[in-house]
Amino acid sequence: MTMTYYFIVNVASRTGKGRKIWNRLEAELKRQKTDYRAYLTKYQGHAGELAEKLTGKHREQVISLVVVGGDGTANEAINGIRDFEKVRFGYIPIGSGNDLGRGLGLPKDPLAALKVILESKELYLMDLGRVSWGSKLEKSAYFNISSGIGMDAEVCRRVNAAGMKAFLNKLHLGKMSYFVQTVLTLAEMPKVLGSIQFEDKEKKRIGGVICAAVMNHRCEGGGLPMAPKASDQDGKLSVCYIHGVKRLRALFLLLMLVKGKHLEFRGIELEECAFCTLCLKEPLPAHADGEDLGDLVRVKYECLPGALKIMR
Structure with missing residues (x-):
């Protein structure tokens, strides 16, 4: 069964460079023929609303939710998730602080971070x-x-x-x-x-x-x-x-x-x-x-x- 990835993208991250980074990521997703849906945030708090809507809509199944943004966007997203048991969480850090990406040992290069997510075999269970x-x-x-x-x-x-x-x-x-x-x-x-x-x-x-x-x-x-x-x-x-x-x-x-x-x-x-x-x-x-x-x-x-x- 093909896995669908749901991306929540903060294109305003890194002082507006987030859109260019997302364009590169999306081109790679298309090149690999990855099944995905992308949702771009439009205002503060929107990432949380999107996460709540997506996890509510797919509450009967486990979904792969990927955040592209900074620490604040990742925080909004986890506060929107309805049921952590039903979510496989991915993170591509493109903010300025990037303490979460650093703590998880994620690659700084967005394409490398995407590769980690797409090739992930085992889940890392992180405390919240x-x-x-x-x-x-x-x-x-x-x-x-x-x-x-x-x-x-x-x-x-x-x-x-x-x-x-x-x-x-x-x-x-x-x-x-x-x-x-x-x-x-x-x-x-x-x-x-x-x-x-x-x-x-x-x-x-x-x-x-x-x-x-x-x-x-x-x-x-x-x-x-x-x-x-x-x-x-x-x-x-x-x-x-x-x-x-x-x-x-x-x-x-x-x-x-x-x-x-x-x-x-x-x-x-x-x-x-x-x-x-x-x-x-x-x-x-x-x-x-x-x-x-x-x-x-x-x-x-x-x-x-x-x-x-x-x-x-």
Whole structure:
């Protein structure tokens, strides 16, 4: 039986170069006489709507769903999928951050990534993260890479709003936008009192919370190794949080973070867990894979082991 591949394509990725990349991919699909359907996104959130529509329409069968875009497009898509058991997921990373592609070890060349998908024989079972919030934790979102609250979420918000990312992408310096906004944000972010509970352990009070990054993969923000030993197949999330330090020291820790040596110093901690809950005295910005969740005071993070079946 011939397999049909359903492509969700963000042609606006990589500052508009996504369309040219898709043209190359589509030519290869036609050359190989691959049975496929393609759906181009037209606005933010459209990838999620398409994924929901496709997985709803084919809910009685397993479908091969391929996302062509950046980390944000991949996040939209997984949040639209109705039943992960019915989806074989493929990803061709063409964004600027590409933390998901890096974490999965996917080729940077789009045609090579397409070849991996078309020749895939075994599925890679990747853990997913889920973040919940609201007075009764009634709202939730999935994440592939990371979810966080505090400074890293504010950085994502600023990068997406400033226009700096698009400008630096044209100069092939997209990663710099995250670093520049991190330094600027650090000077202004409030430090908030809070508590964190890992699984069913006793709550731990933490003062002066700057940020908490809950990692499914090693890197976020375009390659920052927040959790150098994180695994997407261990059924756990790696929670890295900075607290109780002065801003100058926090800047030093961030510089060490770029080198992957941040865990050697006081003021930054990392713990692995299947789930955890963070409560804050004041709201801070939150994100899932860089997608803005608003300003929150209580969040729960949990790992969903092997939830996403990836053609790799």
